[in-house]
Amino acid sequence: MLTYTLKRLLMAIPTLWIVITLSFFLMRIAPGGPFDGERKLPPEIEANLMAAYHLDESLPMQYLRYMGNLLQGDFGPSFKYKDFSVTELIAQGFPVSLELGFWAILLALLIGLPLGVIAAIRRNSAVDYAVMGTALAGIAVPNFVIAPILALVFGVLLAWLPAGGWNGGAWQNMVLPVIALAIQQIAYLARMMRASMIEVLGSHFIRTARAKGLSETKVILHHALRPALLPVLSYLGPAIAGIITGSVVIEQIFGIPGIGRYFVQAALNRDYTLVMGTVVFYGALIVLLNLVVDLLYSALDPQIRYDD
Amino acid sequence: MPMTTDSTPYSGKNLPAGSPNPPDRPVPVAGESLGREAWRRLKQNKAAMASLWLLMAITLACLVGPYLLPWGLAEVDWNAFNVPPTLEGDHYLGTDANGRDLLARTLHGGRVSLSVALVATLVSLVIGVLYGAIAGYLGGRTDNLMMRFVDIMYSLPFMFLVILLMVVFGRNILLIYAAIGAVEWLDMARIVRGQTLALKRREFVEAAHALGVSDRAIVMRHMIPNAIGPVIVYVTLTVPKVILLESFLSFLGLGVQEPLTSWGVLISEGSDMMESAPWMLLVPSVFLALTLFCLNFLGDGLRDALDPRTR
Numbered sequence: 278m279l280t281y282t283l284k285r286l287l288m289a290i291p292t293l294w295i296v297i298t299l300s301f302f303l304m305r306i307a308p309g310g311p312f313d314g315e316r317k318l319p320p321e322i323e324a325n326l327m328a329a330y331h332l333d334e335s336l337p338m339q340y341l342r343y344m345g346n347l348l349q350g351d352f353g354p355s356f357k358y359k360d361f362s363v364t365e366l367i368a369q370g371f372p373v374s375l376e377l378g379f380w381a382i383l384l385a386l387l388i389g390l391p392l393g394v395i396a397a398i399r400r401n402s403a404v405d406y407a408v409m410g411t412a413l414a415g416i417a418v419p420n421f422v423i424a425p426i427l428a429l430v431f432g433v434l435l436a437w438l439p440a441g442g443w444n445g446g447a448w449q450n451m452v453l454p455v456i457a458l459a460i461q462q463i464a465y466l467a468r469m470m471r472a473s474m475i476e477v478l479g480s481h482f483i484r485t486a487r488a489k490g491l492s493e494t495k496v497i498l499h500h501a502l503r504p505a506l507l508p509v510l511s512y513l514g515p516a517i518a519g520i521i522t523g524s525v526v527i528e529q530i531f532g533i534p535g536i537g538r539y540f541v542q543a544a545l546n547r548d549y550t551l552v553m554g555t556v557v558f559y560g561a562l563i564v565l566l567n568l569v570v571d572l573l574y575s576a577l578d579p580q581i582r583y584d585d
Numbered sequence: 586m587p588m589t590t591d592s593t594p595y596s597g598k599n600l601p602a603g604s605p606n607p608p609d610r611p612v613p614v615a616g617e618s619l620g621r622e623a624w625r626r627l628k629q630n631k632a633a634m635a636s637l638w639l640l641m642a643i644t645l646a647c648l649v650g651p652y653l654l655p656w657g658l659a660e661v662d663w664n665a666f667n668v669p670p671t672l673e674g675d676h677y678l679g680t681d682a683n684g685r686d687l688l689a690r691t692l693h694g695g696r697v698s699l700s701v702a703l704v705a706t707l708v709s710l711v712i713g714v715l716y717g718a719i720a721g722y723l724g725g726r727t728d729n730l731m732m733r734f735v736d737i738m739y740s741l742p743f744m745f746l747v748i749l750l751m752v753v754f755g756r757n758i759l760l761i762y763a764a765i766g767a768v769e770w771l772d773m774a775r776i777v778r779g780q781t782l783a784l785k786r787r788e789f790v791e792a793a794h795a796l797g798v799s800d801r802a803i804v805m806r807h808m809i810p811n812a813i814g815p816v817i818v819y820v821t822l823t824v825p826k827v828i829l830l831e832s833f834l835s836f837l838g839l840g841v842q843e844p845l846t847s848w849g850v851l852i853s854e855g856s857d858m859m860e861s862a863p864w865m866l867l868v869p870s871v872f873l874a875l876t877l878f879c880l881n882f883l884g885d886g887l888r889d890a891l892d893p894r895t896r
Contacts, residue, residue: 300749418870418877540745544839555745
């Protein structure tokens with residue numbers, strides 16, 4: 278187990294290195310620079326700026342400098358948000374994104390898993406068809422369609438909840454974006470849970486449990502649930518990645534000051550350091566969360582032993 | 586046929602009891618090919634067939650429709666700004682704030698979205714099948730190394746790298762094709778590798794080896810036809826992912842550029858105008874959602890039809 282953890286951590290290093298290196302060089306071969314504005318800067322000022330940001334050094338030198346700073350948690354200064362370092366911007370935006378993502382994942386699990394179990398138990402009934410039909414709709418309708426519609430209906434027409442903004446994280450402001458983020462994952466989780474539950478319910482030990490005369494509730498809760506949860510758990514990694522990616526649009530639509538919004542703004546403004554910083558940060562986050570999910574998975578599944 | 590050795594001859598197992606020989610469904614003779622059988626099973630799946638028809642209708646509308654409409658993609662009707670959908674006049678689905686016909690724009694956008702879906706899926710298919718087949722067939726250390734690489738690629742936050750790519754190289758449709766295709770090949774490679782590994786040890790492949798069939802012929806005549814089922818299923822599931830990815834990029838303002846449009850671009854424009862002109866959001870959304878819905882249904886249907894376990 279420990280060896281496996283170490284091995285996975287070691288595997289994460291080349292992955293992160295690829296992310297960093299790829300984004301660094303992509304940014305450097307980009308046509309146009311961060312100081313291309315409406316007004317052309319006088320050459321002396323531009324030269325000074327370039328020197329201040331170390332852009333006048335050779336590329337390998339810049340790369341080494343960036344890597345060195347990164348190891349100290351310094352993502353460099355933002356080119357567009359003057360007076361802010363990328364680290365500061367991420368530190369500002371991340372708690373917001375984290376809160377949003379956390380509730381979305383929780384909601385997805387709390388709704389998606391029971392729905393899948395119910396659909397599996399009532400297989401081929403009206404309930405099953407209703408759940409699976411809705412789930413398919415949840416997959417087919419992307420969140421950037423659901424989000425504006427939610428904002429329009431509940432925010433503008435009914436005016437029950439604010440249609441946007443963050444307001445320091447008031448729960449009213451969180452409801453719509455969390456729902457918009459969670460819907461797709463609810464749908465995926467419900468589908469996976471159903472499929473895995475159906476498979477487990479068809480296995481021999483369930484037949485034995487039933488033959489012993491256990492009540493159906495007991496069979497499902499005590500015997501079927503845990504093995505059925507395992508394959509679904511392995512989907513948690515992609516689900517988290519999906520929520521993180523989704524938060525990019527959702528934050529944009531609802532005007533939430535998280536990292537996702539910074540990221541889009543930075544991408545459109547060509548704020549190179551900020552784009553890169555967010556990519557690296559998200560990359561590290563996804564790699565780490567995947568690792569956590571895998572370890573959790575191995576801890577719960579008795580059939581998996583990472584001894585090698 | 587190469588697969589006769591491993592496919593159980595059709596025995597009429599899944600015919601309803603009490604109807605030994607229904608007139609509308611002749612009992613096929615033994616040795617029916619896998620493709621034929623899958624097609625027959627697919628035809629019994631009403632949802633999948635309806636999806637197939639609807640998809641063909643949408644594709645046809647996007648291909649032919651723009652020629653039949655009175656309005657072009659960027660043509661401005663100076664007498665009709667922000668007109669809601671109407672059956673009077675010729676803006677059946679209304680116009681946008683610039684007086685451009687929404688139906689024409691949606692169909693043109695569909696061309697772009699569908700073409701991205703097609704090309705990017707093809708790119709991912711080619712890379713994935715080649716990579717997976719080579720890794721699986723060679724096996725050993727090469728396989729190990731190639732799959733390690735896939736593992737590392739898996740954990741890359743691709744969405745963000747694609748966005749980075751769009752920022753750096755500008756919004757170019759060819760780049761979108763390539764970038765999305767390059768993102769989506771990983772699953773395909775894994776599936777094909779798994780299939781190849783499993784097939785390599787099957788008796789009919791061994792028999793072919795023993796008979797002196799060349800490696801190339803074994804791959805072409807035995808491996809690929811047998812691995813194709815899961816690949817087809819996965820392709821139908823990749824297409825909606827790709828469409829979604831493209832609209833996601835377009836929605837963020839990083840997709841195709843004016844005058845081209847796509848469903849994602851239209852949805853993005855529509856969501857800005859949602860309060861005053863909700864149809865601008867709804868029309869492209871319905872087209873996108875319907876297409877994704879149908880593709881998912883078709884994918885599920887194909888999986889059921891091709892999965893030997895459900896036979």
